[in-house]
Amino acid sequence: MTGNIAFPMYDVNPAATDTLAAAVLRHFPNARFQRPADLLSHWQDDNLLLSQTCGYPLMTAxxxxxVVGCFHYTASGCEGINYRSRLVARQTEAGKRLDDFRGQVVACNSPDSQSGHHALRNSVGHDDTFFRSIVWTGSHRQSLSAxxxxxxxxxxxxGVSLALFARYQPQALKELTVVGETPLTPGLPLITSRHTSAQTLNALREVLREIAGEAEITAPLLIGGFSPASRRDYDVILKASSCV
Incomplete structure (x- = not known):
C-alpha cells in the first residue's frame, strides 16, 4: 500500500515520532513518512494513508x-480515547480559578483548535466577552511563551502536549502552573483518505493496535493503547461548540 504517513500533532520529541513512524512503515513499506508544512492540504490529500488531526478540523473541514481510531494517552487527565486541556497561568496566579481570569488576556494556538480554543470557549459558556482579548500564537508552545x-x-x-513538554522541554513550563482543566473530549483522531479501502482501513487498525502494545515504541510518546473510532465519536465536539 502506498501513501503518505505523518504524526504532526505531538511531535515534541522528533526521535520518538520517527520511531513510531518506522514501526508503521514496517507494515506498509511502500508508504512514505513526512513532516508536512501545510497540514490542511496534507489531511485532504487523496494519497493520505495515515495522519493525526484535531477533532474540530475533523468535524468542520x-x-x-x-477515521481510523484514536490512541489512548497516559498523560494526567486522559481516560481511554478521551483527553482534556489544562488551564495554565503564571505561578504568581496559583490558586486562582477560571472565573478569576475574566477581563484578562487569553493565548490560543489557533481558531480551529479544539484543545486550545474551543475547549476553553465551551468552559466560559461561549461568552465571547469573557476575556478582554485573544492573542493568537500559532502553537501550544508559543502560547506558553506568551x-x-x-x-x-x-x-x-x-494535556498530552503539556505532559510531553514537561518531559522533553521543561523550560517551556518554567514559572507556570496549572489552574484548572476542561471537560473530557474525544482525543486527536487518526485519519486516512476517503479512497483508502476497507481492507486497508482494517489493516491500519490492526497495525496501530499492535504497535500501541509495544512500550519501547509508544511509552516515549505517552501512548498507552489504541481504539478504533468513527466520525460519530466526534459528534460531541460539534454539539459542545454549538456548530450544529
Missing amino acids: LNEVQ LQNGTADIAAID
Missing part, C-alpha cells in the same frame, strides 16, 4: 476523510 513573557494571562493547553 475534513468531511471526506475516514504566558511567560506577559503577553497573555491564561491558556488552554492540550
Whole structure:
C-alpha cells in the first residue's frame, strides 16, 4: 500500500515520532513518512494513508476523510480515547480559578483548535466577552511563551502536549502552573483518505493496535493503547461548540 504517513500533532520529541513512524512503515513499506508544512492540504490529500488531526478540523473541514481510531494517552487527565486541556497561568496566579481570569488576556494556538480554543470557549459558556482579548500564537508552545513573557494571562493547553513538554522541554513550563482543566473530549483522531479501502482501513487498525502494545515504541510518546473510532465519536465536539 502506498501513501503518505505523518504524526504532526505531538511531535515534541522528533526521535520518538520517527520511531513510531518506522514501526508503521514496517507494515506498509511502500508508504512514505513526512513532516508536512501545510497540514490542511496534507489531511485532504487523496494519497493520505495515515495522519493525526484535531477533532474540530475533523468535524468542520475534513468531511471526506475516514477515521481510523484514536490512541489512548497516559498523560494526567486522559481516560481511554478521551483527553482534556489544562488551564495554565503564571505561578504568581496559583490558586486562582477560571472565573478569576475574566477581563484578562487569553493565548490560543489557533481558531480551529479544539484543545486550545474551543475547549476553553465551551468552559466560559461561549461568552465571547469573557476575556478582554485573544492573542493568537500559532502553537501550544508559543502560547506558553506568551504566558511567560506577559503577553497573555491564561491558556488552554492540550494535556498530552503539556505532559510531553514537561518531559522533553521543561523550560517551556518554567514559572507556570496549572489552574484548572476542561471537560473530557474525544482525543486527536487518526485519519486516512476517503479512497483508502476497507481492507486497508482494517489493516491500519490492526497495525496501530499492535504497535500501541509495544512500550519501547509508544511509552516515549505517552501512548498507552489504541481504539478504533468513527466520525460519530466526534459528534460531541460539534454539539459542545454549538456548530450544529
